[in-house]
């Protein structure tokens with residue numbers, strides 16, 4: 001049996017009526033940029049996020065660096081994040097002209113290790129950017145406490161965890177702003193690119209709203225800015241999909257439980273760790289192959305067997321060729337956990353429409369490999 005990694009088209013077929021109706025509504029309205037559908041989606045997304053404001057943007061990377069820019073963070077300033085994230089987290093810091101300070105992750109959650117943050121703080125530090133990696137929240141309570149002590153901003157990179165929650169906190173509740181991505185493969189994804197920033201801070205909202213539209217607040221009136229708008233057609237698609245995001249995440253959680261139950265007896269893997277009391281939304285179901293040198297062989301075994309597994313991410317940021325390309329960056333402490341994760345992680349197929357028989361086929365393949373390892 002062939003098992004795909006993503007189920008974009010399956011999801012579209014399930015929601016075709018709603019999605020097509022919203023696209024049609026936008027086309028017939030004649031308003032495609034900063035129009036009524038964008039306004040509607042921004043209202044819906046702010047309500048869903050439990051924040052006062054949501055600003056639709058062109059993508060998730062822009063959401064991070066426009067937030068930094070709105071906070072006045074730029075050249076000479078430092079932002080702390082973990083070395084084992086998707087590249088865009090650090091990239092956004094560089095686009096803002098600031099210095100990316102990379103620290104290690106927690107070995108279990110793979111999110112930033114709060115215990116390593118204080119050693120990275122200098123008088124130049126302005127912000128911490130925790131990433132809710134794979135669909136699980138970073139330890140925001142600990143991060144907020146450190147930020148308060150040192151008077152730092154916190155910007156959550158929530159590209160992977162819409163609908164997740166921590167143990168006793170919500171995403172967006174303990175930060176200054178939260179960036180998200182709606183590229184198709186994310187838990188809430190459009191047919192293309194887009195993103196958003198959510199915040200409770202009216203000043204950040206006003207600044208980012210202006211920055212995304214050529215620094216304009218009225219026709220022909222400009223101050224410095226960019227073009228980073230979320231198109232109304234995408235807003236319509238996202239509005240339809242937002243209605244079922246919790247259902248989709250519940251499905252991911254159920255499928256993750258099925259993987260975990262099926263793979264419990266495997267000797268050669270560590271299964272994903274879930275923080276007790278937290279809601280993990282399994283953007284990715286990531287296995288740790290324990291022996292890093294075996295990871296690539298295992299990936300090939302699965303791919304050859306028709307299972308579209310992938311790695312997220314097999315090269316830590318500071319190990320990318322040419323790093324840091326003349327940008328300002330530094331690493332603090334050893335990045336052992338981040339490097340180990342890059343070498344040993346495998347993501348199994350995961351999307352809400354994945355069928356039980358497909359999960360079982362993946363489990364069977366993984367167990368076959370497990371047995372071959374003795």
Ligand SMILES: *Cc1c(COP(=O)(O)O)cnc(C)c1O
Pocket residue numbers: 059060061062085086088089131157159160180181182183193194195
């Ligand atoms: C996807 C992603 C981004 C970037 O989002 P884009 O919309 O592709 O710009 C940033 N951070 C993380 C952790 C991501 O997974």
